[in-house]
Amino acid sequence: MATITVRYFAAAAEAAGRDQEQLTVDGPDAVSTVGALRAELLGRYGEPMAKVLKSGSFLVDGTVSRDDARPLGATVDILPPFAGG
Template structure:
């Protein structure tokens, strides 16, 4: 089990009510399941549209249960951004 930090941006930050919080999980899927339990409602809906960076690396289309988390790592939760 690894521990680290989940950072929320834009709409995810607003839905979570915090900019960051700790994780304790083996995989991204486990970390996101814990997030959904702590923040039912709007954040769960926002997460469906988000992309994720784990230790500055894009997750892309990889299954979240195949993305291993590291001790002291970071998960960035990035909702879609409007460009200009």
């Protein structure tokens, strides 16, 4: 069974109640794309995570992705929106 590491930062960590977790990326309950991960996180963590994901970012193996069809890599960082310039 393959897994990915999902790391949460700042408001995302607060919404998830943790700094990171492991998710499966194969089998019948697979989370294998950015869109599937978004849906999984919304289902797990509800409105607090929805607020983060509304304007936050997914960093897939170091590259920002807003494409829901993008396959996941070994590590996905969930970043809240950042203020400033």
